[in-house]
Amino acid sequence: xxxxxxxxxxxxxxxxxxxxxxxxxxxxxxxxxxxxxxxxxxxxxxxxxxxxxxxxxxxxxxxxxxxxxxxxxxxxxxxxxxxxxxxxxxxxxxxxxxxxxxxxxxxxxxxxxxxxxxxxxxxxxxxxxxxxxxxxxxxxxxxxxxxxxxxxxxxxxxxxxxxxxxxxxxxxxxxxxxxxxxxxxxxxxxxxxxxxxxxxxxxxxxxxxxxxxxxxxxxxxxxxxxxxxxxxxxxxxxxxxxxxxxxxxxxxxxxxxxxxxxxxxxxxxxxxxxxxxxxxxxxxxxxxxxxxxxxxxxxxxxxxxxxxxxxxxxxxxxxxxxxxx
Amino acid sequence: xxxxxxxxxxxxxxxxxxxxxxxxxxxxxxxxxxxxxxxxxxxxxxxxxxxxxxxxxxxxxxxxxxxxxxxxxxxxxxxxxxxxxxxxxxxxxxxxxxxxxxxxxxxxxxxxxxxxxxxxxxxxxxxxxxxxxxxxxxxxxxxxxxxxxxxxxxxxxxxxxxxxxxxxxxxxxxxxxxxxxxxxxxxxxxxxxxxxxxxxxxxxxxxxxxxxxxxxxxxxxxxxxxxxxxxxxxxxxxxxxxxxxxxxxxxxxxxxxxxxxxxxxxxxxxxxxxxxxxxxxxxxxxxxx
Numbered sequence: 001x002x003x004x005x006x007x008x009x010x011x012x013x014x015x016x017x018x019x020x021x022x023x024x025x026x027x028x029x030x031x032x033x034x035x036x037x038x039x040x041x042x043x044x045x046x047x048x049x050x051x052x053x054x055x056x057x058x059x060x061x062x063x064x065x066x067x068x069x070x071x072x073x074x075x076x077x078x079x080x081x082x083x084x085x086x087x088x089x090x091x092x093x094x095x096x097x098x099x100x101x102x103x104x105x106x107x108x109x110x111x112x113x114x115x116x117x118x119x120x121x122x123x124x125x126x127x128x129x130x131x132x133x134x135x136x137x138x139x140x141x142x143x144x145x146x147x148x149x150x151x152x153x154x155x156x157x158x159x160x161x162x163x164x165x166x167x168x169x170x171x172x173x174x175x176x177x178x179x180x181x182x183x184x185x186x187x188x189x190x191x192x193x194x195x196x197x198x199x200x201x202x203x204x205x206x207x208x209x210x211x212x213x214x215x216x217x218x219x220x221x222x223x224x225x226x227x228x229x230x231x232x233x234x235x236x237x238x239x240x241x242x243x244x245x246x247x248x249x250x251x252x253x254x255x256x257x258x259x260x261x262x263x264x265x266x267x268x269x270x271x272x273x274x275x276x277x278x279x280x281x282x283x284x285x286x287x288x289x290x291x292x293x294x295x296x297x298x299x300x301x302x303x304x305x306x307x308x309x310x311x312x313x314x315x316x317x318x319x320x321x322x323x324x325x
Numbered sequence: 326x327x328x329x330x331x332x333x334x335x336x337x338x339x340x341x342x343x344x345x346x347x348x349x350x351x352x353x354x355x356x357x358x359x360x361x362x363x364x365x366x367x368x369x370x371x372x373x374x375x376x377x378x379x380x381x382x383x384x385x386x387x388x389x390x391x392x393x394x395x396x397x398x399x400x401x402x403x404x405x406x407x408x409x410x411x412x413x414x415x416x417x418x419x420x421x422x423x424x425x426x427x428x429x430x431x432x433x434x435x436x437x438x439x440x441x442x443x444x445x446x447x448x449x450x451x452x453x454x455x456x457x458x459x460x461x462x463x464x465x466x467x468x469x470x471x472x473x474x475x476x477x478x479x480x481x482x483x484x485x486x487x488x489x490x491x492x493x494x495x496x497x498x499x500x501x502x503x504x505x506x507x508x509x510x511x512x513x514x515x516x517x518x519x520x521x522x523x524x525x526x527x528x529x530x531x532x533x534x535x536x537x538x539x540x541x542x543x544x545x546x547x548x549x550x551x552x553x554x555x556x557x558x559x560x561x562x563x564x565x566x567x568x569x570x571x572x573x574x575x576x577x578x579x580x581x582x583x584x585x586x587x588x589x590x591x592x593x594x595x596x597x598x599x600x601x602x603x604x605x606x607x608x609x610x611x612x613x614x
Contacts, residue, residue: 057419057422057423059426104598104602105601105602107602108601108602108603108605110601110602110605112418112419113360113361113418113419113422114601114605116361116422117361117552117556117597117601118597118598118601118602120549121549121552121553121594121597121598121601122598124549124594125591125594125595125598128587128588128590128591128594129591131587132585132587132588242545246426246430249423253423284438285434285437285438285442286433286434286435286437286438287434287438289430289433289434290430290431290434290435290438292427292430293426293427293428293430293431293434294427294431296423296426296427297413297424297427297428300413300414300415300420300423300424300427301412301413301414301415304415
């Protein structure tokens with residue numbers, strides 16, 4: 001998690017300064033905007049586990065994100081379950097959905113484009129189901145009753161929400177760092193680099209990949225529940241739509257896939273860019289996505305390791321081995 | 326209920342022919358370039374808008390727009406592959422997928438910006454004249470689309486098997502380096518292939534517009550169906566795409582009949598997941614994933 005070069009230290013420093021400065025700006029607009037960006041950053045961190053470390057690029061992280069959000073919302077709205085329990089259930093549901101998709105896809109040896117397409121198809125099936133059945137509120141979605149308080153996990157004060165999100169993002173990043181340097185992380189990276197060789201060395205690659213999908217699903221489910229608790233409303237297009245799947249993969253790729261800080265930095269950077277463009281272009285709908293796409297293409301061409309990879313090459317600290325933070 | 330099944334099957338077949346046509350382009354691109362073109366649906370959306378504007382401002386019947394849009398979209402596809410997708414993806418399969426995804430985001434959102442999300446359709450009264458066939462009443466526009474798509478598939482197949490360009494494309498698909506050694510310009514062939522894919526989409530758009538509508542989001546719906554068609558037919562198989570397209574049209578129509586209109590597409594995506602899982606080589610595919 002520690003920076004390996006001057007460039008990375010500056011990049012991480014800038015992100016931290018921006019995040020800290022919000023406490024002094026007292027601007028609800030920026031606060032709301034950054035809260036959204038942090039929720040997306042959690043999905044990006046989720047994608048990073050499978051897409052970054054595991055080399056399995058999913059195009060449908062909305063499947064897990066939406067399942068987390070819907071599981072929690074259904075338990076709270078339809079069954080009156082305690083929000084804390086529903087919060088945990090959302091994470092578990094996300095993990096279960098991730099493991100389910102992974103188990104099916106990897107049992108039949110899907111990888112590369114096939115894996116990307118099957119995840120996309122799962123998200124799409126879930127989206128159509130969620131917009132059609134009564135338990136998910138159909139087309140009109142589900143709305144939580146407004147009851148601010150610690151017991152309901154709803155907070156009026158935006159800076160409290162913001163602080164909680166910062167802590168959660170930090171926790172997810174710490175978990176990511178721990179995973180990366182654990183035995184599991186080494187196995188996962190081995191699978192990415194050369195799956196046949198990894199299997200030949202006795203790694204149960206199927207189990208490793210399904211486990212990665214489950215962890216990734218848990219993070220994505222967590223992000224979905226966070227969205228629900230912050231905005232109190234979900235519908236199928238919002239949580240199962242393709243927009244969140246796309247944002248989940250763009251942030252890490254631009255920030256640096258397979259790094260701990262990359263997903264957060266990429267997501268924050270993109271959202272700032274998108275927000276800036278919105279102000280310049282008078283709120284034109286969809287133009288932020290055009291900008292994201294252009295940045296994505298440029299990153300694929302010119303920054304194969306993302307911003308963190310670029311920064312790693314600027315003012316490298318003395319060190320025996322060079323691996324990205 | 327049973328009296329409804331035959332009309333549903335027939336109406337599904339007419340929609341399926343359009344799916345097949347869109348998928349023919351996609352499967353050709355996959356079969357030769359081994360890439361999945363995410364921007365395929367966005368090109369369809371662009372072609373629908375082009376046909377719409379030609380009809381709205383120029384008073385041109387969408388069917389008469391075919392000779393204009395076919396070459397235009399061929400050139401567009403050629404340029405996209407040769408000067409955007411190939412240089413930007415540096416050859417990696419995952420990058421190609423992401424570059425075409427980014428292209429589709431750019432095209433879709435620019436369309437949203439310039440043309441708003443309003444649903445537009447052209448007013449061609451004769452397209453809705455009904456044709457009676459086996460007790461089912463089908464809109465004339467759909468019947469024309471069905472027949473044209475059925476005619477386009479063998480034409481494409483003839484092109485691939487009987488012309489020098491077609492032979493070059495097949496040579497590159499089978500053995501890229503070998504084709505290069507015997508003097509085939511691989512980058513040019515790739516771009517030609519992409520151009521043909523885009524031309525298929527333009528044809529599909531002109532046939533579709535009289536009985537359909539256009540919004541900036543329409544491409545996304547179609548690209549998913551097209552992926553399903555390509556995978557079901559066997560990646561890269563032209564006859565496979567034709568059969569799979571027709572089959573999926575029927576599946577969608579029957580699911581719509583039995584489960585309700587909004588769940589019609591569930592059948593398609595469920596089929597997609599099942600095929601990807603159990604038979605990724607598809608109906609007529611030669612190789613497994």
